[in-house]
Structures are given as C-alpha cells and as structure tokens.
Amino acid sequence: MSEYRIIAEVVFYLLIVLTVAGAVLAVTARILIHAVVGLAVTFLGVAGFYVYLGSPFLSMMQILIYAGAITIVLVFGTMIGYTPRQIVETKIRDKNLRLALPACLVSGVVLCSAVVTAGLGTMRQSGDTGIADIGKRLLYEFSLAFELISLLLLIAMVGAMVIVGGQEERDAE
Amino acid sequence: MLSNGLQVYLILAALLLAAGVYGLVQKRSFIGMLISIELILNGAGLNCMAFNRFCSPDPAIGQVLTLFIMGIAAAEAAIGVGFILAVYKRFRTIDPTRIFILKQ
Numbered sequence: 001m002s003e004y005r006i007i008a009e010v011v012f013y014l015l016i017v018l019t020v021a022g023a024v025l026a027v028t029a030r031i032l033i034h035a036v037v038g039l040a041v042t043f044l045g046v047a048g049f050y051v052y053l054g055s056p057f058l059s060m061m062q063i064l065i066y067a068g069a070i071t072i073v074l075v076f077g078t079m080i081g082y083t084p085r086q087i088v089e090t091k092i093r094d095k096n097l098r099l100a101l102p103a104c105l106v107s108g109v110v111l112c113s114a115v116v117t118a119g120l121g122t123m124r125q126s127g128d129t130g131i132a133d134i135g136k137r138l139l140y141e142f143s144l145a146f147e148l149i150s151l152l153l154l155i156a157m158v159g160a161m162v163i164v165g166g167q168e169e170r171d172a173e
Numbered sequence: 174m175l176s177n178g179l180q181v182y183l184i185l186a187a188l189l190l191a192a193g194v195y196g197l198v199q200k201r202s203f204i205g206m207l208i209s210i211e212l213i214l215n216g217a218g219l220n221c222m223a224f225n226r227f228c229s230p231d232p233a234i235g236q237v238l239t240l241f242i243m244g245i246a247a248a249e250a251a252i253g254v255g256f257i258l259a260v261y262k263r264f265r266t267i268d269p270t271r272i273f274i275l276k277q
Contacts, residue, residue: 012176016185023189026208027196039208042189046215049185052176053226055236062218065243070211070250077254078204080261100199108191115183123179126225126232137233138240145237149244156248160255164262 012052019045032078036071043067054128182223189216203260203267207253214246 018041025038043066050059138146175181189212196209218239225235261267 009176016181019185020188023192023212026212027192027199027205032202032204035205035208039211042212042215046189046219049182049219050222053182053222054232055222058222058236058239061240061243065247066211066215069247073250073254074204074207074211077207077257080258096199096201100195103198104191104195107194108187111187111190112184115180115187120179120183123227125177125227126229129232129236133233134236134240137237142237145241149241153244153248156251160251163252163255164258 008052011048015045015048015052018042019049033075036074036078039074040067040071043071054125057131057134179223179227182219186216186220186223189213189219201269203253203257203269207250207257210249210253211246214242214249218242 022038022041022043022045026035026042027038029035029038043062047059047062047067050056050062193209193211193213193216196212197206200206200209221235221239221242225232225238229235257267260272264272266272
C-alpha cells in the first residue's frame with residue numbers, strides 16, 4: 001500500500017467523524033444557528049464521500065447547492081423568523097423525546113443490521129464518469145426528467161413567492 | 174481498506190437517516206424540522222451514489238439521479254422557508270406549538 005492510499009484512508013476516517021459529528025450537532029444543538037452549522041459540516045463531509053465514490057462533479061454540486069445555497073436559505077429563515085431570545089430552543093419536552101428516541105433507534109438499528117447481515121462482499125467498482133457523459137445523458141436519455149425538474153423548480157419558486165407575498169394584500173383588505 | 178466497501182457508505186447513510194428522523198420528531202421549530210429533512214435527503218443521495226459505484230453497470234445513471242435529488246431538495250428548502258415566512262407574517266411566531274388555529 002503506497003503512502004497515497006494511506007493518506008486517503010486517514011482522510012476517509014476523518015470524513016466519517018466529521019459527517020457523523022455534524023449530523024449529531026444538527027439535531028441536538030439548542031441554538032438553531034449551531035444546528036445549521038452542523039448541517040453545513042455534514043454537507044461538506046458528504047461532498048468528500050462523493051469524491052471517494054468517483055464523482056468530483058457531484059461533489060462540487062453538493063458544495064454549491066447544499067453547502068452553499070440551502071445553508072444560506074436556512075440561515076436566512078432562522079434570522080428572519082426568530083428574535084434573538086427565541087433562537088435558543090426551549091426545553092425539549094419529554095413526550096417528544098419519548099417518541100423521537102425509539103423512532104431513531106428503530107430506523108437506524110434495522111437498516112444497519114440489514115446492511116451488516118446482507119453479506120455484501122468486496123465488489124468491483126465502476127470507473128469514473130466524465131462530466132461530458134453526464135451532460136449528454138441529461139439532454140438525451142433523461143431529457144424529460146430534466147425538463148420536468150426545471151418545471152418543478154419554477155413552480156416551487158413562483159409558489160414560494162405567492163405564499164409569502166400574497167399575505168400582505170389580504171391583510172390590508 | 175474501508176473506503177472500498179459498500180457497507181461503510183450504506184451504514185453512514187442509515188446513520189444520517191436515523192439522525193434526521195430523530196430531529197424531525199424531537200425538534201420544536203420549523204427550521205429544525207427542515208434541517209432534519211435535509212439530513213434525510215443527504216442520506217438518500219449518499220445511498221444512491223454508493224449503489225451506483227458498486228452495483229450499477231452504468232456509472233452515469235446514479236449521478237443523474239443524485240442530481241435530481243439535489244434539485245428536489247433545493248425546491249423543498251425554498252418552499253419550506255417560504256412557508257416559515259408566511260407563518261411568521263400571519264402569527265408573529267414560528268413556534269409550532271403556539272400555532273393551533275385549526276384546534277379552535
């Protein structure tokens with residue numbers, strides 16, 4: 001095993017720690033901004049995994065869309081909706097925790113045990129794909145889905161504006 | 174070699190899903206719920222990419238699928254924050270426990 005492989009392995013372990021720590025921070029932080037920061041760390045960790053999975057392009061997209069756009073939107077929502085006093089989440093109620101822990105444990109344990117017991121041996125890895133191939137696929141093979149998702153984004157954008165902007169006129173009437 | 178195994182990625186995706194479910198049930202703010210949904214969607218994307226790398230005969234399909242997941246997540250975040258703003262304008266608070274107009 002050459003040094004590069006060893007370094008890659010160490011970085012991989014760091015990414016695992018980073019991703020899990022970010023996810024835990026995102027769901028347990030009492031202050032919402034801290035939760036958003038944890039989420040951003042998780043996004044960056046997942047972007048690192050995409051590099052290991054042979055797609056630097058998707059890694060860049062992950063950083064652009066998730067770590068860039070969605071994080072900013074969430075920070076915006078946090079800052080506009082909460083006064084500083086409200087940013088600190090109030091005490092977690094026992095009822096919520098009683099429901100949340102079993103739901104989390106069941107989904108996590110069932111899926112992890114399924115993965116472990118499935119007996120997935122070492123598998124062959126497919127080669128890397130270039131951006132050119134993905135672009136051609138998007139415009140030929142998946143052109144319908146591509147157009148539909150652009151339509152979906154347009155509808156979501158217009159819908160968000162209607163939901164937020166329409167309220168004032170109705171209040172004024 | 175941990176980074177060459179399918180299991181590691183699947184278990185990580187399962188952990189992301191579990192964290193997301195925990196946050197979704199336990200959080201008492203709309204933003205917190207949105208954060209949890211993003212975690213779940215990220216787990217789905219990681220799963221897609223892992224299966225694409227190790228099981229798919231054609232490595233481009235999973236990447237296209239993951240791109241679509243990202244697009245839908247972006248639309249969902251926009252709508253979610255739009256809802257939060259609308260609720261804030263209407264009720265002057267976004268504490269879900271204090272918005273109970275349907276109960277009255």
